[in-house]
Amino acid sequence: MKIEANSGRTIVITGAGSGIGRAAALACARRGDKVAVLDISSQAVAQTAAESLVAGAEGALGLVCDVCDEAQVEAAFARSSDAFGPPYGVFANAGIDIGGLIHEMPLENWDRILRTNLTGIFLTCKHGLRHMLGANVRGSVVCSASPAGFVAQAAGSCGAYSATKGGISSLVRCMAIDYAPFGIRVNAVVPGATETGMMWNNVEPAQRDAMRAQLYREIPLGRLGQPEDPARAVLWLLSDQSDYVTGSHLVCDGGILAKSSISV
Ligand SMILES: NC(=O)c1ccc[n+]([C@@H]2O[C@H](COP(=O)([O-])OP(=O)(O)OC[C@H]3O[C@@H](n4cnc5c(N)ncnc54)[C@H](O)[C@@H]3O)[C@@H](O)[C@H]2O)c1
Numbered sequence: 488m489k490i491e492a493n494s495g496r497t498i499v500i501t502g503a504g505s506g507i508g509r510a511a512a513l514a515c516a517r518r519g520d521k522v523a524v525l526d527i528s529s530q531a532v533a534q535t536a537a538e539s540l541v542a543g544a545e546g547a548l549g550l551v552c553d554v555c556d557e558a559q560v561e562a563a564f565a566r567s568s569d570a571f572g573p574p575y576g577v578f579a580n581a582g583i584d585i586g587g588l589i590h591e592m593p594l595e596n597w598d599r600i601l602r603t604n605l606t607g608i609f610l611t612c613k614h615g616l617r618h619m620l621g622a623n624v625r626g627s628v629v630c631s632a633s634p635a636g637f638v639a640q641a642a643g644s645c646g647a648y649s650a651t652k653g654g655i656s657s658l659v660r661c662m663a664i665d666y667a668p669f670g671i672r673v674n675a676v677v678p679g680a681t682e683t684g685m686m687w688n689n690v691e692p693a694q695r696d697a698m699r700a701q702l703y704r705e706i707p708l709g710r711l712g713q714p715e716d717p718a719r720a721v722l723w724l725l726s727d728q729s730d731y732v733t734g735s736h737l738v739c740d741g742g743i744l745a746k747s748s749i750s751v
Pocket residue numbers: 501502503504505506507508525526527528531552553554555580581582583603607631632633634677678679680681682683684685686
């Protein structure tokens with residue numbers, strides 16, 4: 488892929504310690520951005536920050552931040568702006584997946600997934616937007632949504648996760664309208680089944696090969712996504728190349744959402 492010329496802009500990414508967030512940080516680093524990488528895992532953010540510098544980032548700051556905690560999110564944006572100036576781009580990406588049937592789900596699991604996936608995106612956008620607005624930055628916000636926000640996953644037991652992702656999709660459309668007058672674009676990336684920790688967290692190791700083979704058969708493009716697949720879409724949304732795109736969902740799922748789940 489042709490990498491956009493050194494932009495030197497500041498990009499803040501949550502959930503950057505692994506998976507799609509880490510891949511997006513490295514993609515931004517390769518085009519010469521300054522990256523503030525946030526994650527709840529201190530070891531993981533330190534690693535991503537170090538890798539970002541090696542990849543070519545003009546600057547990289549690893550910040551431990553739980554996106555559920557407003558004080559931590561506020562402090563992380565303050566530290567990023569102090570070091571690198573206000574963000575041009577924010578990738579609100581941190582998320583978790585807790586499966587289970589609704590009638591069996593403890594309230595604490597429901598609360599935890601809502602706080603991380605939906606409140607965490609709200610807090611990231613809230614403080615990111617404040618820094619952009621305060622500095623008159625005509626920037627770009629991208630949120631991690633999911634096919635599960637559009638259709639129920641055929642395997643089931645995904646009510647809580649899907650509810651958070653549907654909420655993110657609604658929030659993205661509303662923010663796109665609210666911040667368009669300021670020149671700030673807000674979009675969603677919709678990764679399909681992507682090979683990350685989250686993909687396999689709820690799957691027994693012994694079942695993974697069979698599940699991978701089944702996914703290869705069922706995904707129209709015949710393979711699982713790699714973290715770099717949605718990361719490339721995010722990179723485009725976090726650039727001037729997409730400057731007439733707001734309120735959209737960039738689906739990067741190998742064709743999953745385009746396909747009916749019944750075969751006749
Ligand atoms: N992997 C997929 O198949 C897939 C599909 C669709 C959407 N997504 C979405 O993409 C996003 C990234 O997922 P991924 O697949 O890269 O997963 P991942 O588990 O590899 O990465 C998620 C990162 O978020 C961090 N995190 C978790 N809770 C946090 C918190 N409270 N505060 C800060 N950081 C926290 C984790 O430490 C981890 O580094 C998620 O929002 C997920 O819902 C993933």
